[in-house]
Amino acid sequence: MAVWVNGVQTDQISALDRGLAYGDGLFATMRVSGFGTILMLEHHLLRLSxxxxxxxxxxxxxxxxxxxxxxxATLHPGQCLKLVLTRGCGGRGYQPPQEAKASEIISFSPVPAHYPRWQQQGVALASSEVRLGRQPLLAGIKHLNRLEQVLIRSQALPEWAQDWLVRDSDGLIIETSMANLFFVTSEEVLTPAITRAGVAGVTREQVIKALLALGYRVRCCDLDDSVLAQSSHVFLCNSLLGPVNVLRIDQYSYPPFEHTDSMRHMMDMSL
Known part of the structure; x- marks a missing residue:
């Protein structure tokens, strides 16, 4: 893995950095195209800001x-780019220092080898027993406090599933362990509201725009388990995969959504 910290190629960072001590920071995960361009860079930087x-x-x-x-990015075509932003160093306790210089950490790594297969074949989700806590002040942003996701991914998946379906502490469907979700019904496309828990992904926003352009009505709202039986199709998305069909959630099965491939091609996200 190639790493740069504050403009210098190194994998060393201060032990006093608040990102390490408190998870005091943010990150973005981006795809680099085969031609060495960063997909949706402007949108990722806006969300970080x-x-x-x-x-x-x-x-x-x-x-x-x-x-x-x-x-x-031109030196690492086709790879995964991660940009981590921390508050920097300063302060012994939780209270942030008045003046701190933010740390910027850039790394490149290969896109997971199984992602092309997921794009072609779709995935299945099993319900996780780990629930996301509700915190409106942090909902939507991709902060460094990912212990909930660590706990989720520490569970052993059933052999038929590729990822976990994740709910919040009130039982509402929020996301998978690493992607946003869309549920296609006879009248509209529903995606969980990310107002109290979860990450509002950059690709989620682009998928919403693509669905609107295709003539679908899209609604962000609270979703309970009834949506699993009401949906004719389900798909997920993140900034490495793009839109990918979900073919099964627990005991429910779904045929592929007809537009996932075309939306992925439109976003230049096919692997």
Whole structure:
């Protein structure tokens, strides 16, 4: 894995960094195309900026950072780019320091080898027993506090499933362990509201726009388990996979949605 910290190629960071001590930061995961361009870079940087503002980190993507990202992407075509932003060093306790210089960590790694198969064949989801806590102040942003996801992924999946369906503490469907969800019904396409838990993915936003352009009505709302029986199709998406069909959730089965392939091609996300 190739890593850069604050513009320098190194895998070393201060032991006093608040990202390590408290998970005080954010991150974005992006796809680099086979031609060395970063997919949806502007949208990822905007979400990081918005997330930084919400948790009080003084940061915006500098021209130098953007130039470095674009240069490094040309050297790592077809790979996964991760950009981690922490508040930086300072303060012994939880209270953030008045002045802190944010840390920027860039890394590249291969896209998981099974992702092309998932795109072609679809996936199945099993319900996780781990529930997401509700915290409206953090809902939507991709912060560094991922212990819930660590606990979810520490469970052994049934051999027929590829990922977990995740609910919040009130039993509402939120996402998978690493992707957003869409449920196609006879009248509209539903996606869980990300107002109290979960991550509002960059690709989720692009999928919503694509569905609207195709003439579908899309609604973000609270979803309980009744949607599993009401849906004719289900698919998931994230910034590495794009839209991918969900063919099974627990005892429910679903045929492929007719537009997942075309939306993925439109977003240049086919592997």
């Amino acid at each position: 918005q997330g930084a503002a919400r948790i009080g980190i003084k940061w915006s993507p500098s021209d130098m950072l953007q130039a470095q990202l674009q240069h490094l």
